[in-house]
Every structure is written in C-alpha cells, then in structure tokens.
Amino acid sequence: MRHNIDHRKLGRTTEHRIAMLRNQAISLIKNDRIKTTLPKAKELKRFVEKLITLAKKDTLQARRLAARDIHDPEALRKLFGTIAPLNSQRQGGYTKIIRYGFRIGDGAEEAIIELVGREKKFEDKTKKKAKKAEKAVEKREEEATEKESKEAEVKETAAPVEPEAKGEENPPQAEEEKVDEPKKEGEE
Numbered sequence: 001m002r003h004n005i006d007h008r009k010l011g012r013t014t015e016h017r018i019a020m021l022r023n024q025a026i027s028l029i030k031n032d033r034i035k036t037t038l039p040k041a042k043e044l045k046r047f048v049e050k051l052i053t054l055a056k057k058d059t060l061q062a063r064r065l066a067a068r069d070i071h072d073p074e075a076l077r078k079l080f081g082t083i084a085p086l087n088s089q090r091q092g093g094y095t096k097i098i099r100y101g102f103r104i105g106d107g108a109e110e111a112i113i114e115l116v117g118r119e120k121k122f123e124d125k126t127k128k129k130a131k132k133a134e135k136a137v138e139k140r141e142e143e144a145t146e147k148e149s150k151e152a153e154v155k156e157t158a159a160p161v162e163p164e165a166k167g168e169e170n171p172p173q174a175e176e177e178k179v180d181e182p183k184k185e186g187e188e
Contacts, residue, residue, distance in 0.1 A: 008043050021047045022069050028095075029075040029083065033114035041097050041111040052094045055084035086117050 010017055024044050027034050036044070051069060054062050058080060070076045087094050093116065100110040 007046075008039050010039060010043065022071065025051060026070060026072045026075045028113060028115065029070070029079050030072070032118040033112060035100060035110060035112050037103075038097070038099065038109040038111040041113040044113055045095050045097060049092065049094050051079065052083060052087055053092070055079045056088055058084060083115065083118075090116075 010020070012020065020040075021044060024034065024036065024040065025048050028044065028048055047069075051066055054066050063076070063080065066079065067076060070079060083094075095113055096116050098112045098114070100112050102108065103110050
C-alpha cells in the first residue's frame, strides 16, 4: 500500500522533477497559461500556488525563498509586482486546470493550466488584432491621400506643354502602318 505518498513522481528523478516544475512555473508566470499533461499540471498547481502565497507576504525573506525556485528575474518581478497583488484578497485557488483532450502521439491526457484572473489577456488578442487592422487601413488611406497631394503638387509646378513652332502646324502624329501589298513576279 502507498500510505502517506506526498507527490507524483512523474517518471523522473527528484532533481529532474524539481527542475521541470521550476521551468514550468517560470513559463506559467511569464505567459499566464501553458499546456502540458494532466499529471504535470496537477503537480505544477501545488508548486505555483505555494509560490503565490509566499509572494503575497512581499518581504525580503519571501523574495529570497521564491528566488530559490524562480531563477528568472523577470518572472520574479512579475510574481511579486503583478500576480501577488491581484490575488491579495484570494485565500487560495490561484490557478485552474482545464482538460484539453488527448495527445495524438502517445495518447497522454493534456491540460491547460492558467492563472485565475488573468484570462482577459487572451480575450484581448482579438481586440488587438482588430485595432491593428484598423491602423493598417488608416495608414493605407493616409498614404493614398499623401500620394494624391504630391501628384497634385507636381501637376501645379509643371510648365504647360506648348507645341513646337518650327513651321509645323500640327504636332507630329504617329505614322500609320502601311500594309505591304504583295509583290508581283518580276518586281523586287
């Protein structure tokens, strides 16, 4: 019997498992959402929620303890500066796991783990794309109006063209092509 078993081993040695959880925690903090297998997500949830609870204290000791697991300074700043204040009123449950289906290659059950309260970032991507498209349309319209104004300036500054007065009453026109008549025998 497996009494008092504390965690999933995930088929890895202790050092490998801890390194993997640290790397996934950094990715989750930076991106607010990651996709992984369900057992890894369940273990990561325990790992990250302890870090967020620690970050809510915001003391030097808490920063040092968090820095043991989060080796990326940017992720550490985001953890203490953004994520912890957002969850200051929450007593736990800082992450949620959404089952995603089964992986095609090996059939492993996948899941998305994301920080609660940070979902708006993913909904705003469509708005950002719409704004980007609007800006592109406005830019094209501005370029078209600038091009038209430049063409108008060029027309205004250009001197009017007068026909040459060398004795020709009409300016030269394109000569019509003469069709060669078939030659008769004996003529060259």
